[in-house]
Amino acid sequence: xxxxxxxxxxxxxxxxxxxxxxxxxxxxxxxxxxxxxxxxxxxxxxxxxxxxxxxxxxxxxxxxxxxxxxxxxxxxxxxxxxxxxxxxxxxxxxxxxxxxxxxxxxxxxxxxxxxxxxxxxxxxxxxxxxxxxxxxxxxxxxxxxxxxxxxxxxxxxxxxxxxxxxxxxxxxxxxxxxxxxxxxxxxxxxxxxxxxxxxxxxxxxxxxxxxxxxxxxxxxxxxxxxxxxxxxxxxxxxxxxxxxxxxxxxxxxxxxxxxxxxxxxxxxxxxxxxxxxxxxxxxxxxxxxxxxxxxxxxxxxxxxxxxxxxxxxxxxxxxxxxxxxxxxxxxxxxxxxxxxxxxxxxxxxxxxxxxxxxxxxxxxxxxxxxxxxxxxx
Numbered sequence: 001x002x003x004x005x006x007x008x009x010x011x012x013x014x015x016x017x018x019x020x021x022x023x024x025x026x027x028x029x030x031x032x033x034x035x036x037x038x039x040x041x042x043x044x045x046x047x048x049x050x051x052x053x054x055x056x057x058x059x060x061x062x063x064x065x066x067x068x069x070x071x072x073x074x075x076x077x078x079x080x081x082x083x084x085x086x087x088x089x090x091x092x093x094x095x096x097x098x099x100x101x102x103x104x105x106x107x108x109x110x111x112x113x114x115x116x117x118x119x120x121x122x123x124x125x126x127x128x129x130x131x132x133x134x135x136x137x138x139x140x141x142x143x144x145x146x147x148x149x150x151x152x153x154x155x156x157x158x159x160x161x162x163x164x165x166x167x168x169x170x171x172x173x174x175x176x177x178x179x180x181x182x183x184x185x186x187x188x189x190x191x192x193x194x195x196x197x198x199x200x201x202x203x204x205x206x207x208x209x210x211x212x213x214x215x216x217x218x219x220x221x222x223x224x225x226x227x228x229x230x231x232x233x234x235x236x237x238x239x240x241x242x243x244x245x246x247x248x249x250x251x252x253x254x255x256x257x258x259x260x261x262x263x264x265x266x267x268x269x270x271x272x273x274x275x276x277x278x279x280x281x282x283x284x285x286x287x288x289x290x291x292x293x294x295x296x297x298x299x300x301x302x303x304x305x306x307x308x309x310x311x312x313x314x315x316x317x318x319x320x321x322x323x324x325x326x327x328x329x330x331x332x333x334x335x336x337x338x339x340x341x342x343x344x345x346x347x348x349x350x351x352x353x354x355x356x357x358x359x360x361x362x363x364x365x366x367x368x369x370x371x372x373x374x375x376x377x
Contacts, residue, residue: 005030005066014071023290060087078103085110090117095173097348104345111341119337120344125181127317143249148226150175153237165205168213168230172351178243179226188220189366192354215354294321346371
């Protein structure tokens, strides 16, 4: 079986994935792309990659590139994904899928038209904590699922220039992803409220004042709803990606503080015995042996070279090799990855439309049909 030739676009966070592709049994780490030639050559030399591009359009003309993995700034995701699909390349793209509903629609339509594969590389749905909860759900240990809750809080002062003043829900995939991903549900409609006010100099960038945005999500064809909240500026909170699952038999809560154990609550026990702290296991055993070690370590293994995904996000819960394996396996097996284009659009549009709801005082906003399995487009 021939290997999938992968090109990585963007080499900050993107460099984390290079050694994983290099060691995956079905992938060939073929090319890298970065506008800054000095940075490009530094990474290329470090990892022994010969094919190097400073121009994305030139890379897309290379017939030997089978798939691109996009790790560029958020405003470029949709444009670069659309270009790649039009050039006949499969696409893995870091979150979010796009910044507008129309861009999401274009990507979904192109995937349908071309038969190519698109996967949004949402880290939380492959983090060990999520995989632990998903395993419990799949085994029936949670009982009847009753409610889901998630949050993503971080302080974005000092991040690149498109971040200042960003409405919290514009980048909500880390909390939308797990609540929908547990049961592979679809969001039908949302209602969101803004709360608090960020400092005035941040308002002008997106004409948005909210310090926190909180959203209720109604699931399609289900009695379940979920609650998510998000903050980016002027809220005192250690970085947190959280997910809480409440069932009739057991419930599981992601720790409030990074590094602490999960809490599993079991029904029908004496009250003091209901909660139990549980150390979350790793799920490297689900991966090919060659890439298992990347669930607990990355490229940036020294203090001087730590990427912010590790210093703020604890290495995304060991998700990076799982993401690579899902994408490559989907291509090899000719199946849909999770999340596929339509699912990625549903997850991304929840955040975009939640902010619209907040601006209208919590008005219900429905997800567009193209994001639903029964929808058109």
